[in-house]
Amino acid sequence: MSYLTVLYDPECGLCKRAHAWLADQSKLVELNFVPCASDEARQRYPQLNHDLTTKDLTVVTDDGWVYFGPKAWLMVLWALARYRDWAYRLAAPELLPTTKRVVSLISQNRYQISRAAGLAK
Amino acid sequence: MTIGISTYLIYLAISIALTIWVARTLHKNGRVFLVDVFHGNEALADSVNHLLVVGFYLINFGYVSLALKLGYIVETAEQSIEALSVKVGLVLLVLGGMHFFNLFIFSRMRRRANTRHQPPVGPDAFTPVQQEA
DSSP: OOEEEEEEOTTOHHHHHHHHHHHHSOBSSEEEEEETTSHHHHHHOTTSOHHHHHHSOEEEETTOEEEEHHHHHHHHHHHBTTTHHHHHHHTSTTTHHHHHHHHHHHHHTHHHHHHHTTSOO | OOHHHHHHHHHHHHHHHHHHHHHHHHHHHHHHHHHHHTTTOHHHHHHHHHHHHHHHHHHHHHHHHHTOOOSSOOOSHHHHHHHHHHHHHHHHHHHHHHHHHHHHHHHHHHHHHHHTTSOSSOOSEEOOOOOOO
């Protein structure tokens, strides 16, 4: 696997902030950011359900495997040199349900969180 | 030279020779594992290998030194051999334990290095990728 395509929500301040943070991290697997449901995304993945990608973060590997929501977050973490161990820890059977709950909670309230943190929308 | 002193000297000679032999075996054969763990980075593998062997020597010589004292007076050759068998036997067990511990560390490092290429979770779906023109 040489790169991951991250379909992110360009409307949300929190996501843009996360994007900036990710850009600074050293990576074991390159991350390629594409706004979700954009022309570029539709052109690259003609058969993907793009309505789903607007609801939650989506990661697609270079060979076409799709990860939605909390799994997508874990994949992004896994791509980072400093946090690969954490990705495995959070994906362990004991922690995975909690990880999923916390990530979904943040994801579903991303606009409120962005507003509360003063990050435009 | 009394029989007591010769017992100590023979004990030291056997223990030191055994420790050096095991450490060299570990050094020679552990290298392949470490090169694999560090994805062919031989300089790093050699460095870690050397550091492991130093630790191995320190622990074993430390044990040999601490276990030297007999606590009773050896008067006959028979007593000397019996004392040696107990002391050398313990050194062998400690060396064996350390050796397996090292093997365990090597294999764990190797397994870890090999599984870190697998994604932490399985995918949800598959989608064909349109290659850019």
